[in-house]
Amino acid sequence: MVHSALVPNLSLRERVGALRHLPALFRLVWQASPSLTAASLGLRLGRAAIPILMLYVGKLIIDEVVAQTQMASAGPSLGDWLASGRLNLLGGLVVVEAMLAIATDLLGRASSLVDSLLAERYSNFASVRLMEQAATLDLEQFESSDQQDRLDRARRQVTGRTTLLTQLFGQVQDILTILSLAVGLAAYAPWLLGLIVLALLPAFLGEVHFNAQGYRLNYFRTPERRQLDYIRYLGSSVETAKEIKLFGLGPFLVDRFSRFAGRMYGDNRQLAIRRAAWGGLFAALATLAYYLAYALVVWQTVRGDFSIGDLTFLTGSFLRLRSLLEGLLLGFSQIAGQALYLDDLFSFFEIQPTITSRPKALPFPRPLRSGITFENVGFRYPDSEQWAVRHLNLTIRAGEVVALVGENGAGKTTIVKLIARLYDPTEGRILLDGRDLRDYDLADLRSEIGVIFQDFVRxxxxxxxxxxxxxxxxxxxxxxxxxxxxxxxxxxxxxxxxxxxxxxxxxxxxxxxxxxxxxxxxxxxxxxxxxEADVLILDEPTAALDARAEYEVFQRFRDLSRGKTAILISHRFSTVRMADRILVLENGRVAEAGAHEDLVASGGRYAELFELQASGYR
Incomplete structure (x- = not known):
């Protein structure tokens, strides 16, 4: 259960304020396809005028029929009536109504076709924008769980809000139709308009309230929804199938999924029941208002104020207007509710990376002359109080093969991430050929660094x-x-x-x-x-290889990296011994440095680790 104390209530102003994203959404839709957007609006403009025309033509038909029935008969056969010309007006009106009905169907089909094509174009275009934006963000913005939730919500809005486009354009069409119907009603009985608004206002406010409640529920369920997706992946993925079966994890995953899903279902069920109950009450009020208006119009017709055609026109207009207004108000509340979700998308688009190229950034130095130098570098990961590296000083000379050695958490991978500017130092600075790493163009820098991490992408x-x-x-x-x-x-x-x-x-x-x-x-x-980069880095990428295969890979790496600056990280000392120099990291600092033989002879930390590993092969 999501307790209300944990979820901030949104005021009506905040809910309506979410509509500020609609212009940005329209711009995004227009950029996706200007021609389809214009076609959709044009078709809906044509459809908006048809209802009032059909109702008015229907009124004229009924009035003409009543008028003809009050006159003497033109003859016993249809031929007599046609010859008299008394059916000319009536026949013309029926043809006009038929043409309007055909136009309604054709315009509706064309509109549905255009909207479906536009929704797909928008979804594809927004997906590209999302990926382009994600590509600019810092690694820190991906590794934070809060940011992962934010990205997950944005990703869902790209495909989950395509129906909003149809709703928006439908609202425009309905507004135009409502205006035309309102003008017609106002000419006969303006008091009907006020009665409709009073009847539908409670339903509108109720929908706004429950849409906001639904958004709150979805927003604060994002972490649990991601867990559900993860558990579903674990329980039905080829990558995890072996261990799931061997360890008998199937029932455990099913139980965990059921518990998470059950809590979410309970919250959704409670909200749905409340929404349905209040919605039923408001719908009953609207229906009573319609029949009250209907009774009054019937009475005025009986009294002689309106003709039979007027009666059909007014009741038809009132019924259609009530339906359109109800749909418009509820649709507006739904759009306001969906606009709350748009904030997830457009706020993601507004995130700015912190690791960028400075103005007039330098190109990567080709060839590298002096190398890479860490000067009193300190770094700690976001939301962590522990330093990954601190007071780190080291130099990797140009053209040198350097091995980084140390226990897990010593800072080896952190150094690689700092060199590639996936992160910037919290303290100190990193120099590349004597210039701060941040002075170089970011894209050019990364293009000259070839890195394969242990958790490389397949x-x-x-x-x-x-x-x-x-x-x-x-x-x-x-x-x-x-x-x-x-x-x-x-x-x-x-x-x-x-x-x-x-x-x-x-x-x-x-x-x-x-x-x-x-x-x-x-x-x-x-x-x-x-x-074919100037700097090559292998960060434990050979963990799945046997010792011989790893040796062969690193031997080729050594041979093929001649003339390049190379960094290799491995826990196997038989491999790192081929490096020109070995840096032993401990607690985020360089504890020892030198060639393999010298480090072994010195009897320090490296010699201790080497002896521990070597004893395992004896």
């Missing part, structure tokens, strides 16, 4: 596309892709695939071929070679 694309992702602008260069695969020893893996480099990888889609962990890692390392 793209469910073809083998060639997996490797080509390392330098996307060269992703069509098969020669470069093959060369990168040969360097990483991925070429023999790909050669065994039925479709070679065109083979889709992973089991997510049809015809996909799954790879072992070690094979995936060779593909990922090829991605780093594809980059």
């Amino acid at each position: 793209f469910h694309f073809t083998a060639a596309e997996n490797i080509g992702a390392g330098r996307i602008e060269a992703s069509e260069d098969r020669g470069r892709i093959r060369s990168a695969a040969e360097r990483s020893l991925a070429d023999p893996v790909i050669a065994r695939l039925p479709q070679g480099y065109d083979q889709p990888l992973g089991k997510r889609f049809n015809e996909g071929a799954d790879l072992s962990g070690g094979e995936w890692q060779k593909i990922a390392i090829a991605r780093a070679y594809m980059r």
Whole structure:
């Protein structure tokens, strides 16, 4: 249960204030397709005028029929009536009404077609905007759970608000129709308009209230909804199936999902019952108002104030106007409710990254001359009081192969993230060829850094596309892709695939071929070679390889990185010993530095860790 104390109430002003996003939504829709947007509005403008015309033509038909029945008969046959010309006006009116009915159907079908196409174009366009915005954000803005909730809400609004477009344009159409009907009613009985508004106002306010309640419920259920999605993924994913079965986790996941889903269902059920009860009451009031107006119009017709045609016109207009106003008010409240969700989307678009290129940023120095220097660098992750690195001083010379060694949490991966400017230091500074890293153009800097992390992405694309992702602008260069695969020893893996480099990888889609962990890692390392960057970094990417395969990969890495600045991170000392220099990290600082033999001989921390690992092979 979501307690009201935890969820701030939204005032009517705040709810209506959410409509401020509608102009931005319209701009987004217009940018998605100006032609379809204009066509949708034009079609609805045509449809808006038809109801009043049909009602008025119907009134004229009835009045003409009544008038003809009060006159002497033109003859016993239809031919006599046609010959007399007394059916000319009536026949013309019937033809006009038929044409209006056909136009209504055609315009409705055309409008539905255009709206469906526009909704798809908008969804695609907004999805692109969402991905473009996400690509600009800092890593910090992805790793925060609050920001993940925010991104999840924004992602849902891209596809979940397409019906809002139809509602908005429908509202415009209904407003135009209401204005035309109101003018007609005002000419006969203006008091009917006031009666309608008084009857429908409670229903409108009720809908506004319950839409806001629904938004509050959805907003504060976002973390639990993400947990539901995660549990659903765990319980029905090929990636997790082995361990779920081996550990017998199926009942546990089902029970956990049921408990989360049950709480959410209970809240939704309570809100739905309250909404239905109040909605029924307000609907009954509106119906009573209609029949009160109907009785008064009938009385005035009996008294002779209105003709029979006037009666049908007024009752038809009143019924249609009541229905349109009810739909308009409820639709407005729904739009106001949905506009609350639009805040999730447009506020996400307003997030600004903090790690950006400075004005007149420098290009990456090619070639790198002096290298990378950390000067008294301190960094702690957002929402953490513990320093990942502190008072860190180190230098990685240009053209040098450096290995980073240390226990988990010593700061190895943090150093890599700082070099790639996925984060900026909290204290101190990092120099690249003597200039602050922040002075360089961010995109150019990252284009010259090839990094493969331990938790690299397994793209469910073809083998060639997996490797080509390392330098996307060269992703069509098969020669470069093959060369990168040969360097990483991925070429023999790909050669065994039925479709070679065109083979889709992973089991997510049809015809996909799954790879072992070690094979995936060779593909990922090829991605780093594809980059042909001046700085190469391998951050524990070979954990799934056996010792021999890892040695071969790092031996090739050593050979192929000659002339480049390279950083490798591994827990296997047999691998890191091939580096020019080894930096031993402890508590976020460099505890020792030197070649393998020198560090072993010194009997320090490195020698201790090396001896512990070596004893395991004896």
